[in-house]
Amino acid sequence: MNPILSLSLLAVVAYVTGKNAEQWRHRTIYQIITDRFSQGTTSGNSCDLHNYCGGTFKGIENNLDYIQNMGFTAIWISPVVQNIEGGYHGYWANNFFKVNQHFGTEQDLKDLVSECHKRDIYVMVDIVLNHVGPIGTDFGQISDFNQESYYHSRCQVVDYNNQYQVEHCRLADLPDLNQENDFVSKKIMDSVVWLTNTFDIDGLRIDTIPFISKDFWAKFKKECLVGKLNDIYVVGEVLNGDIAYVAPYANILGATLNYPLYFSIKSSYGQRQSMYNIRSVLNAEPSQFKHVEHLGTFVDNHDNSRFLNDFPDVSNFKNALTFQLFSKGIPIVYYGSEQLFNGGADPYNRETLWNHFNTNSEMYNFFKILVAFRKAHIDEIVTSDHVERYISDEFYAFSRGKVFIATTNVGSSYARVQHDVTYHPYDEGTLLCDLFYPTDCVKIENGEFTVVLLHGESKVFYPKSLM
Structure with missing residues (x-):
């Protein structure tokens, strides 16, 4: 073989990364707020939940046994890129090509991913392509996107039923990137390729999907996800209970979080309304989603008050989770569920886990039984219909x-x-x-x-x- 051609092929092979949706169907995901999981050991200091608390990549790496022993086969971690100060959650980027120093170094992130892969644990990273951190009009604070022309106008989203406003105005006064600008479009796609390839990431969760046009997402899917990242699995956030609103985004990207099912779970299992609410959603989704089996299912996450905050009966929580773990879709369990965390709205649903690594707790053992069983019988589960x-x-x-x-x-x-x-x-x-x-x-x-x-x-x- 021509040595130059051989080297070229090797370069192409090295460039391809990520796992596709069918591979992710065999996984059960444990969602982590990086800043809140571990400071490096199983103990740590208390903190102000509105700011950084000290969780790190190394803290996650040091406690993978805790996650793996419950049977989880994937983790979803917070956005990893550099943020405006105060962005402990990762959603206030100011540099899309650097790692958040509060979480650790690039090598720390590589070490975490490497250790996960040694254990056959997939790594999903959260990303934000809609906006940057809260800098008002001081665009010079943002690397690459340092000109006003890279953003939409300063209008604020006040009417979430006005799709033009949702796509072209600021969410919570966060400068709204203009994806119609060729430079912006290319640069944010380049950042996703850089992140995925540099750190060998297996999947992506994408924030604030409806705040960017469907035209961009179609381009992103074709040019970035399929064209450069081997059709890596992504799950987008569309925080809406209307199937007709959520499904078009899922059908473009491949998957979204299943918010319609989430709201019916809280209704039926939390508020104790009729189980026919669950049936209604389950029956309606297949006609609108191309791949219901690829949607991310959940009972709790960082954007909504915890189930136990709204509905404190643990038995109902267990029932909701039992349903979720075996219903069609890719299940995601929010950290702290195994310790009966019951925080309210953001940031109180983003508690620190250190000092709570109790592997003998009631819920830890609940997950250890169900998630381990799901893992052992995953082929049967994913190839069989929900009947x-x-x-x-x-x-x-x-x-x-x-x-x-x-x-x-x-x-x-x-x-x-x-x-x-x-x-x-x-x-x-x-x-x-x-x-x-x-x-x-x-x-x-x-x-x-x-x-x-x-x-x-x-x-x-x-x-x-x-x-």
Whole structure:
């Protein structure tokens, strides 16, 4: 082979990075606010949640056992680029080609990713392409984008139903990048390629998707994600419960966070409204989303008050998570859920995890059972449809292959929920056992079995012969 051609091919191979959506379907994601996870050990100091608290890349690396032992196979970390002071969350960039020094060095980030990959853990990084940090009109503070012409006007978004305003005005007075400008468009796409290739990133979460035009996202998908990054998996944030509004963005980029399902989860499992709300969303999504299975599902995240803040019954929280972990999509669990964190609106839902690395806690073991089982049976789960098996106002059951999930929203004070299930995927005589209590088993007799949920518990049944 021509040595020059050989070198060229090697360069191309080295340039390709990232994992695609089908690869990510086999993962369960643990979401981390980098500044709040660990200062380097399992202990640390208290802090002002409105500012930097001291979490680092090295802190995450040092505590990967804590994450991996629950069964998680991917992490999502905060935006890593340099920020205006005070941007502990990572969403106030002032240099898209440098690493935030508060989190560590470039080498620290490379070390974190390398250690994750040694453990077969994917790394997803949050990115922001809509805006920069709060600098008013002092554009000289922003590397590369140091001229007013690189931004839209100074108008503020006040009417979120006005799409032109959403795309062309400032969100929370954050200078709004003008992606119609060729220089801006190219530079922000270059920054994504730099980030992904320099640090061997596996996937991307993209902030504030609706604040940029669909035309740009189509260009970004074609020229950057497909053209330069091997169609790396991305999940975009469209904070809206309207399927018709969210789906077009997901269909361009490949996936978004499943906010329509999130709101129905909080309604049905939190507010204890009818489970038919869940069914309504599940039935509506396939006709509008090209790939429901690629959407990111969640019960909590950094943009919304925690479930337990709004609805403090832990049994309902467990039911919501049980449903989420087995429903169609790629599940994302927000850090601190395993320690029953219950913070309210931002920044109080971004608590520090240090001093709370309790691997014997009730919820840590809950995740250890469910996420580890999901990991062990992931091929069966992702290749099997979500099939509704029984529904009432207070009870929802479904299957993925031979996995049978039974949930309720009645809460811990309700003594007993009982239903006979006749629509199921099992042969006569099959013995089904609950993952949480393996001696709690029921047999298929005369084509049916009885599900009994005590004090608002959830159950996940699997044939004993396959366990």
